[in-house]
Amino acid sequence: MKLREKSALITGGAQGIGLAIARTFCRQGATVYIADINQETGNEAATELSQEPGSVRFLRLDVSEESDWQQVCTQIVAEVGRLDILVNNAGINIRKPIEEMHPEELDMMYQVNIKGPFLGIKHVLPLMKNSGGGSIINMSSVCGLIGHKFTPEAYTTAKGALTTLTKAIASRYGEFNIRCNSINPSTANTAMVQQMLKDPVWKEQRIGEVPLGRMASLQDIAEAALYLASDEAGFINGVALPVDGGVTAY
Numbered sequence: 001m002k003l004r005e006k007s008a009l010i011t012g013g014a015q016g017i018g019l020a021i022a023r024t025f026c027r028q029g030a031t032v033y034i035a036d037i038n039q040e041t042g043n044e045a046a047t048e049l050s051q052e053p054g055s056v057r058f059l060r061l062d063v064s065e066e067s068d069w070q071q072v073c074t075q076i077v078a079e080v081g082r083l084d085i086l087v088n089n090a091g092i093n094i095r096k097p098i099e100e101m102h103p104e105e106l107d108m109m110y111q112v113n114i115k116g117p118f119l120g121i122k123h124v125l126p127l128m129k130n131s132g133g134g135s136i137i138n139m140s141s142v143c144g145l146i147g148h149k150f151t152p153e154a155y156t157t158a159k160g161a162l163t164t165l166t167k168a169i170a171s172r173y174g175e176f177n178i179r180c181n182s183i184n185p186s187t188a189n190t191a192m193v194q195q196m197l198k199d200p201v202w203k204e205q206r207i208g209e210v211p212l213g214r215m216a217s218l219q220d221i222a223e224a225a226l227y228l229a230s231d232e233a234g235f236i237n238g239v240a241l242p243v244d245g246g247v248t249a250y
């Protein structure tokens with residue numbers, strides 16, 4: 001098992017991409033902390049994964065609240081003594097173009113999509129330094145690499161900032177054996193996306209731009225996270241990894 005004896009914290013881990021990553025990490029023997037703002041969904045996810053080889057716990061976390069991060073990190077250290085992997089997966093997307101976006105909505109997106117990972121990294125770094133290293137994985141987007149005409153500008157700027165934050169952390173904290181990488185997926189086949197695919201125009205736009213001709217599956221992204229979290233990626237640092245079927249290839 002690639003993650004045996006490792007502990008991992010996954011934000012937004014109660015559903016979608018986060019849950020797929022949590023399941024994959026559990027199957028590889030990790031102690032997984034599912035962190036999510038929705039307690040009911042989080043408890044359900046922890047129950048669902050309780051039969052997997054690793055162990056799983058749910059912690060309620062509002063990623064935009066520093067006190068929540070402090071509490072979560074304190075609890076993890078008290079229970080398992082260390083944190084080896086942080087996956088900053090929690091994110092939101094208010095689907096409005098720049099001309100229609102209200103400042104309050106922009107602030108909300110930045111609170112979750114930028115401030116959340118920033119605070120998480122801030123509070124996890126001391127834990128990783130004390131234990132000799134770790135892997136930080138930020139869930140960015142192809143929109144953090146390119147301008148994307150079908151995506152709101154607020155989301156693009158947030159993911160661009162997260163991609164650059166990844167490289168900044170990688171360059172400063174690599175000397176502590178702390179690796180920081182981002183995953184930059186194209187549109188993933190989540191439950192919400194499945195509903196949006198019912199719109200034939202939207203479906204044609206999103207699938208038509210992918211050279212491989214399909215959406216990214218949740219497992220496609222989870223496997224990328226597993227690699228970056230594992231010792232097999234021990235010399236991978238500061239990388240923005242597209243899991244996009246070739247969207248960013250042209």
